[in-house]
Amino acid sequence: LSVRQSECAYKYKEIVVKKCSGYTQIWLFTNTPARNALNPQVFEELKQALYNAKFDDSGLVMLSGSGNIFSSGVDLPYLLTNDKRISARKMAEAIREFINAMVAFPKPIVAAVNGPAVGLGMAILPLCDIVYASDKASFYAPYGRLAQTPEGCSSFTFPNVMGTAMANELLLAGRKLTAIEAYQIGLVSQVFWPTSMMQEVIPRVENMATYSAKALEASKLLIHSHRRAKLEYTNESECNMLQERWSSPECQKAMRAYLEDEQDLLF
């Protein structure tokens, strides 16, 4: 990287990155119409933040959302504007690269889910290592309503984490989960009261940051080695399918109807 590129890397516009003692905080703080939605620009900055955290002295990374939403998922208006084929291709390509960056990230990632985690915002949670959630978080993948297919390796990770009966109800039928339900099925490690969530999460992250970074990385490597190849393969299959779906008239129409129904995500 040239100096200029490296400087640019810190001029984030869609996320906030805070270097703390022994670990790195990454906060979604996007300029998208729906709060903390994900588009190629956001993915690019997230990738850059992970790249920096990989090579600095961070022992681990904490990932959270600013405001009262964790992430509203893929930025649908992006897919509905300009040439739909080009948008679908760019979005699929950006997801492919971002998910691969998460899968390859060698240090533990702790997600702090502060509010609704919708679609891809929920799907990436099993790619994080530990998932803490506020009691007011909710979990929802509207893939059926959007006439699209699963993202973020959820077609592989969800059945593994929670079994097929629950994974399919989430991915095919679009069931909405409370934080406690997400905990009971294993998607979430622990649930905290909304007002004190960060007071609970930060000390846990700080404590982990005191552990041997070498041991944490070696442990993650052992745990992760069993699924890494499958995650990469799944990501590839999912992105190919998503690109095709998103550019279809059926899916375009479903996305428009969804956006009209879900005005509450836009604030």
Added chain:
Amino acid sequence: LSVRQSECAYKYKEIVVKKCSGYTQIWLFTNTPARNALNPQVFEELKQALYNAKFDDSGLVMLSGSGNIFSSGVDLPYLLTNDKRISARKMAEAIREFINAMVAFPKPIVAAVNGPAVGLGMAILPLCDIVYASDKASFYAPYGRLAQTPEGCSSFTFPNVMGTAMANELLLAGRKLTAIEAYQIGLVSQVFWPTSMMQEVIPRVENMATYSAKALEASKLLIHSHRRAKLEYTNESECNMLQERWSSPECQKAMRAYLEDEQDLLF
């Protein structure tokens, strides 16, 4: 298929098939001594019903049991009559083909478990995509008492869904689960009050039937691709072992004792 075969296919004697708007209902309604028991004739009709639903305009299939039992499992009297070797071979062959048909079925299958799901009646649930259950359903695989080995790919799916500690207690020790327990371990997606179960399940199935059939099928393909080869391999291993077990004097004796104890399944 000739016209005559195709006509015959609809003359079901052991199941009831109802074509609804956008989906198909299949109800077990057998003539076996134990309610909704499974034998080669029942499997043949189930296979035919799945075959028809695969090629018609159904978006998905709902599978349930008539009366107050979902399924009492394999039709043991069938295995105890005539030449035990021939019966064991025919039963194993019929299970092999039926399970492969379920594994290969491309559209979502929603099970509505209305009462006890015993043995194979319980084992096939993870081959369905979503599993709704009545609060009065119970789940039980008496393989230890029957001196037999697991069926319906349960030797693979059960540990995957619920972990080894619980899977082995069900498959080796014969633990009986309530509907709530089955939900807690991930075998069941949701539990409803017995009196209103169908009023809860049908709208959910009808809602899924409004989703893009193409997207549902593509999603199932992605989710299912990770385990399909393993399911087929498991089914093969299990059926070979079952055929050997069922024809053994040890197992024949155990089946007779089981039938004497479980008179309540015969009504």
Added chain:
Amino acid sequence: LSVRQSECAYKYKEIVVKKCSGYTQIWLFTNTPARNALNPQVFEELKQALYNAKFDDSGLVMLSGSGNIFSSGVDLPYLLTNDKRISARKMAEAIREFINAMVAFPKPIVAAVNGPAVGLGMAILPLCDIVYASDKASFYAPYGRLAQTPEGCSSFTFPNVMGTAMANELLLAGRKLTAIEAYQIGLVSQVFWPTSMMQEVIPRVENMATYSAKALEASKLLIHSHRRAKLEYTNESECNMLQERWSSPECQKAMRAYLEDEQDLLF
């Protein structure tokens, strides 16, 4: 085995082996500073006990701990004395062989967790087939504090049993679980009151001992076949990493600090 070796095999000093009708009881009862800690001598006796139970007429094995601890895990003082490289190599080698013996053991193993299961004492539970626990049992793997990596195939079995969010909180962050929590995530099959635990467990084990030993073994073979190769591979990777870690100054220092903090394990 010569007669003398075979005789010696029964002169256990670190465990108690009881041959019961149809099954074998193995109790940890070690001479280590921390109660029921595990070192090469203990592993050798456990391997010998499994070897005997494999070839005798036992239908299954029950494994428990004497006193009020199930196992405090690896015997840390052993790793801190003498040449640290030689100790680390011997310990890793002993774990490799013991875990492989458990993985290859063909009959069901029922664990009865009577108290705290720490580190390797917790990690081996998914290698047992059924896990009963006392309500006063607790579950804890202090790998972060010890600056070491996972043992006993837990880097593979934990994510499989309970999902990644919980597995990583246990293996990376060192979360301590109650018996009820261990049950809810699938690590434990059932929890009993401390005072009546053995009155609950023994009849269940005795009942399983009445089942066809051939059917139980064939069932375990089917269930186990899906993960056996992965367990052996995981064990190998973990032991290589553990040997390196344990002999590092970082880990030696962390073990000393841990022993000072955890005086309550020494009684």
